Amino acid sequence: MPWCPHCDEVFPQGTSCPRCRSDLVEVAGSVRSTEREQPGVLPPMRMPRRLRRGFDRIGAPPAAPPAAPPRQLLTVAVLLLVFATGVATGRRGMLPRLPADRISIAPIAAAPLGEVAFVTYARTPGPGQLALLRYDVRVGKLRLVQRMAPPSEPNPLPDRYSSQIQSFDGSVAVVLSTGKGKPVIAATAPGAPPLQWLEGLEAAWEARDSLLVLQPGGLVQRWRLSGVRRQEQVEGFWTSLSQTHSGVVLEGVEQGRHHIAVSSPDGPVKTIDLPEGAHLLAASPRGDRALVEVSGEAVMWDGKTLSPSRLSDHRPVSASFSPDGRQVAITLRGPGMGDDQPTSLAVLDHSGARVMLRVLPDDSTAGCHPAPSWHPGGGWLVAAGSGGSMHALEVGGGRVERLKTRVAGCGIAWAS
Numbered sequence: 031m032p033w034c035p036h037c038d039e040v041f042p043q044g045t046s047c048p049r050c051r052s053d054l055v056e057v058a059g060s061v062r063s064t065e066r067e068q069p070g071v072l073p074p075m076r077m078p079r080r081l082r083r084g085f086d087r088i089g090a091p092p093a094a095p096p097a098a099p100p101r102q103l104l105t106v107a108v109l110l111l112v113f114a115t116g117v118a119t120g121r122r123g124m125l126p127r128l129p130a131d132r133i134s135i136a137p138i139a140a141a142p143l144g145e146v147a148f149v150t151y152a153r154t155p156g157p158g159q160l161a162l163l164r165y166d167v168r169v170g171k172l173r174l175v176q177r178m179a180p181p182s183e184p185n186p187l188p189d190r191y192s193s194q195i196q197s198f199d200g201s202v203a204v205v206l207s208t209g210k211g212k213p214v215i216a217a218t219a220p221g222a223p224p225l226q227w228l229e230g231l232e233a234a235w236e237a238r239d240s241l242l243v244l245q246p247g248g249l250v251q252r253w254r255l256s257g258v259r260r261q262e263q264v265e266g267f268w269t270s271l272s273q274t275h276s277g278v279v280l281e282g283v284e285q286g287r288h289h290i291a292v293s294s295p296d297g298p299v300k301t302i303d304l305p306e307g308a309h310l311l312a313a314s315p316r317g318d319r320a321l322v323e324v325s326g327e328a329v330m331w332d333g334k335t336l337s338p339s340r341l342s343d344h345r346p347v348s349a350s351f352s353p354d355g356r357q358v359a360i361t362l363r364g365p366g367m368g369d370d371q372p373t374s375l376a377v378l379d380h381s382g383a384r385v386m387l388r389v390l391p392d393d394s395t396a397g398c399h400p401a402p403s404w405h406p407g408g409g410w411l412v413a414a415g416s417g418g419s420m421h422a423l424e425v426g427g428g429r430v431e432r433l434k435t436r437v438a439g440c441g442i443a444w445a446s
Contacts, residue, residue: 032044032045032056034047034049034050034052037049037050037052143166143168143169144166144167144168144405144406144407144444144445144446145164145165145166145167145444145445145446146164146165146167146403146412146420146442146443146444146445147162147163147164147165147175147195147197147202147442147443147444147445148162148163148165148195148414148420148437148438148441148442148443149161149162149163149178149193149195149204149206149437149438149441150163150437150438151438160177160178160179160206160438161174161175161176161177161178162174162175162176162177162178162202162204162216162218163175164202164445164446167412167422167433175202175218176216176218176224176226178204178206178216178226192206192207192440192441193205193206193207193437193438193440193441194232194233194401194441195403195441195442195443196233196234196235196273196443197235197273197403197443197444197445197446198234198235198237198238198273198275198277199235199237199238200219200220200238200445200446201217201218201219201220201235201238201239201241201255202217202218202443202445203215203216203217203218203233203234203235203241204216204217204441205230205231205232205233205441212229212230212231212246213229213230213231214226214227214228214229214230215227215228215229215230215233215243216228217233217241217253217255219238219239219241219255219256220238221256222239222255222256223255223259225241225253225255225259228243228253229245230243230244230245230251231244231245231246232244232270232271233271234271234272234273234278235273235277235278236252236277236278236293236295237277239254239255239256240252240253240254240255241253241255242264242271242278242280242293244268244270244271247267248267248268248269248282249263249264249267249268250263250264250266250268250271250280251263251264252264264280264293264297264298265297265298266280266282266291266297266298267282267283268280268281268282268298269281269282269283269288270310272290272310272312272313273350274313274314274315274351275315275351275352275353275404275406276315276316277292277293277294277315278292278293279291279292279293279301279313279314279315279317280292280293280298281304281310281313282298287303287304287306288303288304288308288310289301289302289303289304290302290304290310290313290317290320291317292316292317299317301316301317301318301333302317302318302320302331302332302333303333304320304322304331305322305324305329305331305336307324308322308323308324308329308331309322309323309324310322311323311328311346311348311349311360312348312349312350312351312358313351314351314355314358315351315353315354315355316355318332318333318355319331319332319333319351319355319380321346321349321351321358321360321378323346324336326345327339327341327346328341328346328349328360328362328378329382330358330378330380330381330382337381337382338382339360339376339378339382339384340382340384341360341362341376341384341387343364344362344363344364344374344376345362345363345364346360346361346362347360347361347362347363347373348360348361348401348402349361349401349402350401350402350403350404351404352404352408353404353406353407353408354408355380356379356380357377357378357379357380357385357408357425358377358378359375359376359377359402359404359411359413359425360375360376360377360378360402361373361374361375361401361402361413362374362375362376372389372390373389373390374387374388374389374390375387375388375390375402375411375413375421375423376388377411377425385425386423386425388423388430390413390419390421390430390432401413402423403442403443403444404444405444406444406446408425409424409425409426410422410423410424410425411423411425412442412443412444413442414437414440414441414442419432419433419437420432420433420437420442421433
């Protein structure tokens with residue numbers, strides 16, 4: 031009887047299995063399972079590669095879990111995350127970095143020991159964009175004293191600043207103006223918290239911890255920075271303050287005539303009257319001599335005699351007396367009128383005779399009044415020019431050094 035070994039069924043008709051098309055085998059009698067032949071090997075089936083890879087992954091043994099990263103690697107990752115978070119937070123809330131790449135000041139070996147104080151710009155505009163720095167001219171070391179964010183105008187243009195620096199025995203005061211509103215004053219004294227911002231027209235140090243501030247209307251306030259901070263009213267009405275190496279000289283008006291007085295804890299002490307129609311440029315430390323401007327010319331005045339300086343072709347801008355009061359340094363413009371004229375620096379003796387006259391190697395200082403500052407030991411001057419320049423001058427030898435900086439508003443002074 032025809033039997034299909036693959037389907038295990040009997041097909042009475044035909045020579046091939048109607049299901050699998052295999053050849054039928056002729057067997058006699060009934061077929062039992064024990065007598066059946068083993069089926070042949072089926073031909074291989076074609077399977078797409080994608081399915082074979084899937085079946086291989088299903089049948090593969092489970093992979094071992096990944097090894098834990100080393101402990102050192104985790105520590106490094108945490109530190110990097112903390113650092114990145116701090117940088118991102120600092121860029122949003124902290125003050126800008128100082129412009130170390132914008133300050134290029136070479137030390138002057140011949141200069142005396144001491145530090146120069148000036149205000150410079152931070153790297154980017156915004157709050158805290160100004161910084162008070164002190165620079166050791168001889169050693170070449172720069173250090174930060176205080177960062178400042180003037181409240182009157184947060185983001186003025188760089189050329190809008192006008193600054194004055196007053197120093198005395200290590201204390202430094204900054205008078206800052208942007209042309210809008212009232213000037214503001216910041217001060218720092220050794221061992222005392224900084225003072226900012228006071229409204230005032232001028233400031234000068236009476237002592238290391240005592241700052242006089244001229245208010246609109248002629249009132250002068252005395253601020254005590256050490257100990258319990260307090261303020262007092264100075265007797266009288268005044269028009270200007272002059273910083274000297276021994277304290278403050280005040281200019282006032284009495285019965286229609288201008289005079290100067292030396293400040294003291296007990297009140298100002300009048301010294302000399304000023305000539306009629308004269309404008310005070312600087313006063314000596316003892317207040318017994320003054321440099322005044324009369325009809326556009328710088329003139330020395332001792333209370334009795336006027337001594338012309340013979341600088342009539344130059345216009346005086348500002349001045350300061352030496353620590354011993356025997357010489358006076360004057361910032362001049364000219365010859366000619368206008369703020370675009372060259373800037374020069376002259377030194378006169380007590381009789382008005384010229385000791386030195388040097389043109390500052392810089393452009394004009396339009397909109398700024400760079401008062402020269404004497405070293406406490408005398409012999410050297412510093413003055414600021416336009417474009418952020420600073421000039422150091424040797425009075426005796428006539429040496430002039432141009433130091434490229436980023437001075438804001440041409441305020442500069444020897445701080446020690």
